[in-house]
Amino acid sequence: MADHEPMWTVFDSRETLAETLAEAVAAALEDGIDERGYGLLAVSGGSTPARFMQALSGKPLDWSKVTVVQVDERFVPETSPRSNAGLAKTNLLQNDAAAASFVTLYRDVAEVAASADSAEAELATLPWPLDAVILGMGPDGHTASFFPDAKELPQLLDPAGTRSVMAVHAESAGEPRLTLTLPRLVSARFLALHIEGEEKRFALEAALAADTILPIRAVIENAAEGIEIFWAP
Numbered sequence: 001m002a003d004h005e006p007m008w009t010v011f012d013s014r015e016t017l018a019e020t021l022a023e024a025v026a027a028a029l030e031d032g033i034d035e036r037g038y039g040l041l042a043v044s045g046g047s048t049p050a051r052f053m054q055a056l057s058g059k060p061l062d063w064s065k066v067t068v069v070q071v072d073e074r075f076v077p078e079t080s081p082r083s084n085a086g087l088a089k090t091n092l093l094q095n096d097a098a099a100a101s102f103v104t105l106y107r108d109v110a111e112v113a114a115s116a117d118s119a120e121a122e123l124a125t126l127p128w129p130l131d132a133v134i135l136g137m138g139p140d141g142h143t144a145s146f147f148p149d150a151k152e153l154p155q156l157l158d159p160a161g162t163r164s165v166m167a168v169h170a171e172s173a174g175e176p177r178l179t180l181t182l183p184r185l186v187s188a189r190f191l192a193l194h195i196e197g198e199e200k201r202f203a204l205e206a207a208l209a210a211d212t213i214l215p216i217r218a219v220i221e222n223a224a225e226g227i228e229i230f231w232a233p
């Protein structure tokens, strides 16, 4: 259990947050490339990351040595407006970052479990741990696809778990999901939580103070290198 309080950085604008976070992630990737010869990055989906992804896409690092993976994905094809892979391809994998490799979680198979198993095999070939992870959060305290009502939640949040990616079934999630597991996320060398707006700030503060451990708090409390919270109104 990590014993450090999360570090909050409050920004006066979402633009300044995006640029600062992009700089921090680029630095973490450059450290990985300098020290290990490659950089491994995991990005979330949803609506918050687009501006940050666009800022990161223009950072002048050796993107040919970077592999981008997804923190989580909806079980939909890339052509769906719900696709996180579509979001990353449109906003991150352009400009300088177009040279990066991209490993997606969705596979065009009938069952989400088969998609998870196929992605697991591909992720097994990557040079873990992650150099940088950017998480988002929902007002219900979910992060990645660790939804509080997920059938698989105990396995998803197990710090001793051995899977890299799992299928998720949760009423509150809408469609079935695919998500990296807690151990893969919390072992990152740079772990950031990117949230915006008063509702999410309140939800996070409440989650940190509550008796019940919501998924976001489980991640924060298991973050080996701590977690940095990037917040703008």
Ligand SMILES: O=C(O)[C@H](O)[C@@H](O)[C@H](O)[C@H](O)COP(=O)(O)O
Residues within 6 Å of the ligand: 044, 045, 046, 047, 048, 049, 071, 072, 073, 074, 084, 135, 136, 137, 138, 142, 143, 144, 145
């Ligand atoms: O697939 C997803 O939706 C995300 O990865 C998820 O964990 C996201 O970070 C939160 O739901 C916040 O989403 P918003 O940025 O849209 O509020």
